[in-house]
Amino acid sequence: MASPLPVRDGVGATRLHVPLTGEWPTISAYMAERFFHLDPERLLVRFDRGEIVARDGSSLTRETPLGAHEFVWYYREPPVETHIPFEIEVLHRDRDLVVADKPHFLPTTPGGKYLQNSALVRLRNLLGIPELTPIHRLDRATAGLLMFSVRPATRGAYQLLFEQRRVEKVYEAVSPLPADWDAASPALAGRPFPIVFRNHIEKLRAHVCVRVDAERAPNSETLIELVAADERVLHTRLRPHSGRMHQLRVHLAALGAGILNDGFYPDLLPEAPDDFARPLQLLARELRFLDPVTGAPREFVTRRVLQEAPTGA
Incomplete structure (x- = not known):
């Protein structure tokens, strides 16, 4: 409408x-x-x-x-906003798509106490494209690649890519090194890498965290690969097959490797002001797909890195 x-x-x-x-x-x-x-x-x-x-x-x-x-x-009356002191970067722009590199702490769209401090509003103002619309979402705490539609005429074709799981998405995460880590035999919760993890994730109304239901058939799946580890942290590459809310955070937490600086999983911490020095160590690294309009292969890679990743990873 x-x-x-x-x-x-x-x-x-x-x-x-x-x-x-x-x-x-x-x-x-x-x-x-x-x-x-x-x-x-x-x-x-x-x-x-x-x-x-x-x-x-x-x-x-x-x-x-x-x-x-x-x-x-x-029009919503603008809230008194806390400025998010990190810039969003445009990696690609054509007549149909804008691909941006979102910083941690910046929400994808306006909501709650964030209006001008959202990726969508910043990009609309920066590029002068009032019709710009996100094709998918990232959590506010997650950094990395975001795709936006420029033209309503082709928007549905790109949205279908995500709905039909025809976009290859790759993430990276850094977790505290598990206490039982064995460098000679890398594994999480007794499962050697690469790990395919599945469970049933349910979003409950009025709850900030999702619920895992062990009695129901899995509706989420992630391939987890080892990138590197040192004496402090574990660096993993994540390839989600599904796109459930908080899926990657939930899956790593379930394996005993909750993501560094995650205030939701495995335990919900009391709400506190953003600590810009301690971002969630989760990054949307790569997007690959066949363009539904041109048929050409597309590949985008973030320029951002996780600050807590092992040196040289």
């Missing part, structure tokens, strides 16, 4: 579904309850200024009755 409002400062308008019937006399009353954490008078002033619009772009008022419109659009 096309937005009646243009992209502004790199940020698209937010669409809200409004019930057609209910206990609220007006759309503004519904929104005041829906966004109970906001000052209701501040919300009503936005109606008075014509900032809440219908699908045809017409402005709603605070008296617009419930049922008059099923969807409304508005």
